[in-house]
Amino acid sequence: MDRLRRDFYRRSTLTVARELLGQRLVMVVDGQRLSGLIVEVEAYIGEDDAACHAACGRTPRNGVMYGPPGHAYVYFIYGMHHCLNVVTEETGFPAAVLIRALEPLEGLEIMRRYRPSRPDRELTNGPAKLCQALAIEMGFNGVDLCTGEVLFIEEGRMVAQEEVGTSPRIGIKADELAMSVAWRFYLRGNAFVSR
């Protein structure tokens, strides 16, 4: 399978978010592939987006978002969870796509070990859940998804426009504009989309 190249990420964040649906996120653990189809994402775009981590300017925490496209932005939240984003647009402009849910494809046995006593449907149907299932933590913040051998994104399957649903982003507290724009994209009817 072909790896997504940097030009894919160096585009409008909404375009990248929409086109990430149906691609395959891959993590290699001890030579074993853990992977899943991306079925739900959210776009966070620039310092003018009140819900974006860059809304208050650049800090050590969000610095990766200001860097070159095609890198992983991983952050720690609520004292116990990790979330994975991919950096988009030109270097210097802070924007990223949050990966919210996957449909598991490879390495289910290992994912079940990382998320014990959970039904398969709940392995990767949330941004922090998929990080736990794929063993993604702060060590992956800033890694290059275009050249790395451990964490990367491959071409998946084609997604028809009619298959794509949109909605406001989930779980954010910000101004009215940020809370109302439909910057969440998901595959309609997919069992692994969160709620």
Add this chain to the structure above:
DNA sequence: TATACGATCACCT
């Protein structure tokens, strides 16, 4: 140095 809170989840009712 101190404090408030969050791009969530799990478990309870």
Add this chain to the structure above:
DNA sequence: GGTGATCGTATAC
């Protein structure tokens, strides 16, 4: 549908 867990950040003092 409501709430507690739990701690790194950002911001204020």
